[in-house]
Amino acid sequence: MTNVNYFKDQFSALQTSDPNELLTGIRKENFDTFSRSGLPTLRQEEWKYTNISSLFDKDYEFAADQEISPYLLSSLEEIRINGHQNANELVFLNGRYSPSLSAVRSPESQLVVLPLEEAIDSKYKALVAMHLGQSSSYIKDGIHALNTSFIHGGLFLYIPKGQQLLHPVYIYHLSDAGQQHTLSQPRSLIYVEAQAKFQLAETYKTLGTCESFTNEVMEIVVEADAFVEYYKIQNDGPNAHQTNTTHIRQMEKSHVHTVVLSLNGGMVRNNLNLVMDARGNETHLYGLSLLRGKTHVDNHTMIDNKMPDCYSNQLYKSVADDASTSIFSGRIIVQPDAQKTNAYQSSKNILLSEQASINAKPQLEIFADDVKCSHGCTVGQLDEEALYYLRARGIPKEKAEVLLLHAFAADIVDQIKLEPLQKYTEKLIYEHLTVS
Amino acid sequence: MLSIKNIHANVEGKEILKGINLEIKPGEVHAIMGPNGSGKSTLASVLAGREEYEVTEGEVLFSGKDLLELSIEDRAREGLFLAFQYPVEIPGVSTTNFIKAAVNEKRKYQGLEPLDAVSFLKMMKEKMAMVEIGQSLLSRSINEGFSGGEKKRNEIFQMAMLEPKLAILDETDSGLDIDALRIVANGINKLRTPDRSILLITHYQRLLDYIQPDYVHVLYKGRIVKSGTKELALELEEKGYDFITESIDQSANV
Numbered sequence: 001m002t003n004v005n006y007f008k009d010q011f012s013a014l015q016t017s018d019p020n021e022l023l024t025g026i027r028k029e030n031f032d033t034f035s036r037s038g039l040p041t042l043r044q045e046e047w048k049y050t051n052i053s054s055l056f057d058k059d060y061e062f063a064a065d066q067e068i069s070p071y072l073l074s075s076l077e078e079i080r081i082n083g084h085q086n087a088n089e090l091v092f093l094n095g096r097y098s099p100s101l102s103a104v105r106s107p108e109s110q111l112v113v114l115p116l117e118e119a120i121d122s123k124y125k126a127l128v129a130m131h132l133g134q135s136s137s138y139i140k141d142g143i144h145a146l147n148t149s150f151i152h153g154g155l156f157l158y159i160p161k162g163q164q165l166l167h168p169v170y171i172y173h174l175s176d177a178g179q180q181h182t183l184s185q186p187r188s189l190i191y192v193e194a195q196a197k198f199q200l201a202e203t204y205k206t207l208g209t210c211e212s213f214t215n216e217v218m219e220i221v222v223e224a225d226a227f228v229e230y231y232k233i234q235n236d237g238p239n240a241h242q243t244n245t246t247h248i249r250q251m252e253k254s255h256v257h258t259v260v261l262s263l264n265g266g267m268v269r270n271n272l273n274l275v276m277d278a279r280g281n282e283t284h285l286y287g288l289s290l291l292r293g294k295t296h297v298d299n300h301t302m303i304d305n306k307m308p309d310c311y312s313n314q315l316y317k318s319v320a321d322d323a324s325t326s327i328f329s330g331r332i333i334v335q336p337d338a339q340k341t342n343a344y345q346s347s348k349n350i351l352l353s354e355q356a357s358i359n360a361k362p363q364l365e366i367f368a369d370d371v372k373c374s375h376g377c378t379v380g381q382l383d384e385e386a387l388y389y390l391r392a393r394g395i396p397k398e399k400a401e402v403l404l405l406h407a408f409a410a411d412i413v414d415q416i417k418l419e420p421l422q423k424y425t426e427k428l429i430y431e432h433l434t435v436s
Numbered sequence: 437m438l439s440i441k442n443i444h445a446n447v448e449g450k451e452i453l454k455g456i457n458l459e460i461k462p463g464e465v466h467a468i469m470g471p472n473g474s475g476k477s478t479l480a481s482v483l484a485g486r487e488e489y490e491v492t493e494g495e496v497l498f499s500g501k502d503l504l505e506l507s508i509e510d511r512a513r514e515g516l517f518l519a520f521q522y523p524v525e526i527p528g529v530s531t532t533n534f535i536k537a538a539v540n541e542k543r544k545y546q547g548l549e550p551l552d553a554v555s556f557l558k559m560m561k562e563k564m565a566m567v568e569i570g571q572s573l574l575s576r577s578i579n580e581g582f583s584g585g586e587k588k589r590n591e592i593f594q595m596a597m598l599e600p601k602l603a604i605l606d607e608t609d610s611g612l613d614i615d616a617l618r619i620v621a622n623g624i625n626k627l628r629t630p631d632r633s634i635l636l637i638t639h640y641q642r643l644l645d646y647i648q649p650d651y652v653h654v655l656y657k658g659r660i661v662k663s664g665t666k667e668l669a670l671e672l673e674e675k676g677y678d679f680i681t682e683s684i685d686q687s688a689n690v
Contacts, residue, residue, distance in 0.1 A: 389524040389578075392484050393538040393594060394512035394545070403537070407528025407577075 003059050007034070007146070010062060014152055022120055023151050026133045030148035037142040044141065049327045049359050050269050050298040052143060055241055060183035060213050062150075063094035063176055068101060071207075072174065076101065079205045081170050081233075083420025088113065088169045094176055095184030095214070096153030110163045116154030116189065124158060124191075131221050132189050135247035138273050138302065143243050147185045147217045154187035159226075161193040168199035168418055173216070177239065178208030186216045194223040194251075199418050201231040206240040211266075216244035224252040224278070229417055232270070235263040235428055238293060245271040250310075252278035259415050261425055262289040262297040263432045269298045276338070279307040287316035288412040290405070290432055291324035291356070298327040305338035314345040317412055319405060320356035331363040332373060339368050345375040350382060350408060402433045437462045437633045438483075438503075438602055443494035445482045452478040454658035455494070460602070460633045467636040467644055467669065470655035471677045476637045477521060479655070480606040484518040485511050499601065512538075513545035515601030519591040519608050526578040531590065532560070534578055535597050542598060563596040567623035585616030592623040603627070604635045609643040621646030641673035656681055 011031050015024050039056055040047040066072075076091065088111060091101035097115055104113045112124075119128050136148055159165055175184045192198045206212040222228050230246065242265065248256055260270055274283050289297045303312050318326035328347040347360045362375035382404050390400035409429055416422040438460040445453040452475045460466050470476050482489045483496065485508035496503040498516060506514065526534075539559075540550040551559065564571070569589050579587050588608055595603050605624065609617055624647055628634065636649060644652070644666060652669045654662040654677070661684050662668065672680075 383524075383526075385524045386526045388486060388508065389520065389526065390529075390534070391508040392512055392518055392520075393534070393598065394509050394541045395534075395537055396509045396541065397507075399537070399541075400509075403529050403534070404526070407526060410528040 004035075006059070006061065007149075011149055014150060018117070018152055020117060020120060022129055022132070023117070027149050027151055030136060030145040033136075033140065033145035034142045034149050037140075037145070039143055039146075040141045046141065046300070049325070050267065050296065052241070052243060052267060052269065055211070055213060055267060058181045058211055060181045060211070063180070063182045063184070065096075066093070066176065072101075075174060075205060075207050076172060079172050079203055081201060081203065081421055082424040083168075083418075084170060086167050088167055090155065090169060090171045092155070092171065092173045092184070092186045094174070094182060095186045097155040097186070097188075106165060106167045109160065110165050111169070112156075112158035112160070114156045116151070116156045116187065119156035124156065127158070127191055128156065128189060131191065131219060131249070134249065135217060135219055135245055135273065138247065138275070138304070139245060139271060143215060144217065144245055147187060147215045150185050151187050154189070157188065157190040159192045159196040159198045162195040163193070164197040165199065168201060168421075171200065171202040173202065173204040173214060174207065175205070175212040175214055175240070176207045177210040177212040179210070181211040182213070184212065184214045186214065186218075188218045190218065190220040192220065192222050192226045192228055195225045196223070197227040199229040201233065201418065201421050203233040204236045204240065204242065206236050209239060211239050211241065214240070214242045214244065216242070218244070218246045220246065220248045222248060222250045222254040222256055224254060226251075227255045228257070230256070230258040231416060231418065231421055232258075232260045233425060233428070234261065234265050234268060234297070235432070236265045238264065238266050238295065241266040241268065243269040243271075245273065247273045247275070249275045249277050250281040250283065253280040255282045257284045257415070257417065259286045259288070259412065260299060261412075262287075262291070262295075263428060264293070265295050265297065267296045270300065272299070272301045274301075274303045274312065276303070276305045276307055276310040279309045281310045283310070283312040284415070285312070285314040285316075286412050286415045287318075287328070288409055289318035289326045290409065290429065291319065291326055292321040294323050296325040298329070300329045302331045303333065303343060305332070305334045305341045305343065307337060308339045308341070310338065311342045312344070315348070315412070316346070317348045317408065318358065319350045319352060319408065320358050321352040323353070323355040325357050325359075327359045327361075329359075329361040329363070330375065332365070332375075334366040334368050334371050334373065336367045339370045341368065341371040341373070343371070343373045347377040349377075349379045350405075351379055352381070405433050406430075437464075437499060438635075439497040441495050443482065443496065444492045445478060446490045446492055447478065447488060451492070452658055453482065456658070456660060458653065458660065460635060462631040462633055463629065464651065465628070465634045465636065465647065465649045467638060467649040467652045468655050469638055469641070469652060469669065469672060471681065472639065474655045475658045476639075476655050477606055480518055480604050480637055483516065483604055484508065509541070510545075512598070513542045517595050517598055517600035517603045519588075519595060519603065519605040521607040521610060523579050523587040523591055525580045525582070527580045529578050531574045531576060531578050535574075535594060538594070539597055559597065563593060566626050567593045567596050568619050569593045584611040585613070585620070588612060588616065588620050589623070592620055592627070596623070596627055600632065602633045602635065604637065606637045607639065608636075609638055609640065617643065618646065641669045644669045654680055656684060
């Protein structure tokens, strides 16, 4: 078990050094939760396949603030996503937003970027107060509370009404595990005003060879008729572990489209929450995990349909090779008021090795009577007939397998609507599948 | 070109081929006919290298090489081509990319440089005209949503692109209407060369109206029971398989 005293000391120190009234209150409440519940264990139903508490056998510490070095800059260069020249590039270093490493390229009339603390001291204070920490009412476990206990150095984004943001936002997370096992806890709040359009992609990189644990929480509010595309690319080292929560609140007739791509990494848990707080929303969630080695990726989605007429569709695909583990757990709640809900969910998986494992767990909780909900799950191998056909044309077995894996991945990659990002992920997937 | 000597083969422990002998010389067209269940498709699969088929006896020489020792992909790269009876649909793999990969794998095997984009395109255009297949089919995923005739035409197109030494056409005529049959047969005829051999596997004589074989063999119960020239096919069409099979079954019962 992790060093509780360390977190206690750090918590007291932070409350003193950053005595912001709003934040100290939220932190205190969550640190109480953390102290009470500790880290999640396999005994908790929501965590039954992912034993993150085992990772904390190692003593993780927060990294101190560090100077911007050529080493940091060159590492940053390595994860920059295609099309970055035209993107707003925002960097978190060891879990804290770094304005000096970031480049905001859109005018303020289209995109407001502020450190979270500054946003609290600005005209956005009421917005932050209303929306920051809402995810805590949905996720009450210790790891989520641990992030919220230490909100500091966070990021606030605001997209004004009707702005069709031309330049996407790319968020790069750098964690330096060169000297110690590093715990990074990025936190952000994004407010997308009515009728605005916003595209966001996040990716992660760990430096150094000690272990890194990124424990991220991002809250996104999508106002009426707004459109949000959210992409997460996970392709970090085997020493890079993650729990992250993306908590999205959708207002009337808004549209959310997400793709989570997981390639390399250590133990990864992705929580994706969608709260339908008004009627007529449309939501598309896609996931693709192409795993090998000992990579463990647990995708956990939750859609809470509180209001009528919402449509959601989920398609999560995974390939598990070697001793990797892929998990998809999708929960759909249809509240009594949420009549005419359409909610579909599908999980398709390919198991390539006897040591690999795949778990899929749909959970439908329906309390309204006029709804359409469905879920489906398949686990199989590569199509033998297709392999034979390709080989009969002279394509060697290994290449034929790669072709079929690409084909399996293709319909998810197609869902990346941001063209430079799609090209970037195609290249990542190509390299990932070819270098094995 | 191809020399099959006393091949016996099992599927799931059951013996399907019971001693096949066949010699095909460069440029020859042989037709193998026979009633359903006689082992025609098994022979095609054994030659292509399908893994569920176990060869228990005999040998096959292909251009002097021991064919049965080669992997599926090496057989193809050596110049053996199987046109599938039921071409597989492979969603997500573009037909063009797949054919390009196949052509270049073969070139690599032969120690040649891969074709550049321009030469590949030129070759595609030429062969597309030859077998009457449109660009729209080739930009789709392999066989996905193709009609029966389109699938068969795609097989012949792949044959044209891969320029095999020996093409085995497994019931390429099945499921085709008369127009599609004519297009497919025309394509095959255009691919006949003095050194390319063709093995036609068919149940019906009608394909042989379009593609004239040099030899016709009748396969029955895992053996070639009668061989002849193209007139044998006409005789079969007229009298049915019974005129041969009955005499075989009688002599077996004696």
